[in-house]
Amino acid sequence: MSGTESEQATTESRWSDHRVEQIIGRLLQAGVLLAAAVVIAGALPLLAQHGADVADFRVFHAGSTMLQSVSGVVRGALARDSRAIVQLGLVLLIATPVARVALTLVAFVLQRDRLYIAITALVLALLLYGLLWGRA
């Protein structure tokens, strides 16, 4: 690639990088607000139902509950379980950076930037692996 070509490419990609980032920034903020709204919508009934219970988090209880997987959380929230609704809000929050990486991938696809399509896809795969399979 000659000097002028590479300079042109950098200028173009910087512009679209920046515009895409602005859109992504807005979406992220919206995602956080949505997550907070869902958390609050679950927290109020949770405190009404369980507020007087004794809180005990001194000892870690390993075990499998529906709140420990994305599908379980969604099922619980659909059944209007207040703890599951709070957890759904937390899952939405965890998903916002994942969405950011996914949108960045779309931007690189639009720019036909093969190297960065590969790098971004790798990061996205690692994130989805952690979130959906939960093994490390």
Place this chain on the structure above:
Amino acid sequence: MTVLALACWVALGSFGAGLLGALTGLGGGIVVVPMLTLLFHVDLRYAIGASLVSVIATSSGAAAAYVREGYTNVRVGIFLEVATTVGALIGAALAGVIPTSALSILFGVVLLYTAYRSFQGHAEQVTTGPSHPWAVRLRLDSDYPTAAGMQPYSVQGVPGGFGLMFMAGILSALLGIGSGVIKVLAMDRTMKLPFKVSTTTSNFMIGVTAAASAGVYLHRGYIVPELAFPVMLGVLAGALLGARILAFASTRWLRIVFSAVVVVLAGEMLYKGITGAL
């Protein structure tokens, strides 16, 4: 303590942590785990789960403001994300086998380092010399807006920065923190990026790194709604308020106060770790 009382106290403490974290630029995440474990006697694993959630909230919540300024280097961010996400997944695997006393000592050391770094100045640097060969291959060089127009900069020390980011990812997962201090160190000191580019790109990366281990911890049951929601809402509200009043606040004094708090917490974490009381 009842669930309601705990939620109120934890929300209040998290609000303070988010506020001070935003005003000092050190991030509130670093004090959430010590607060939960030392003050509220919460198990370290629940504390780490709740803290990671709050780290994501502040990172994503601040993204729009940072992006408007146009400093973030997306290519540097996404490339280094490979190191931090792999590090975070390895850290999450290690978290299951490392004894909590060792984690407590490690936390104390990281807290002390954070306090030390908060008093180090950072001159605005712009490196325009030849870039590292990897930076050329990866097209990492960019420019950023200054008062005098767009300023181009070159990127150095790519392998060193990548290695530090791997460490930042491991620490983020092990301790439930954003590791912003180490991320900025990697980009500011090692890769010689301008400071504003380092801090905003670090914010971009913190949420992604935290999401990698938070996903794993969700499956392990580290994230419990009763505890995570007051932390998330408290830190988020504190951080949003902090960003608003930043212009009017005396950050020098706040920095001293916050650093003092961090040093005290570091001492407590080290003590608990060494005596095995956590």
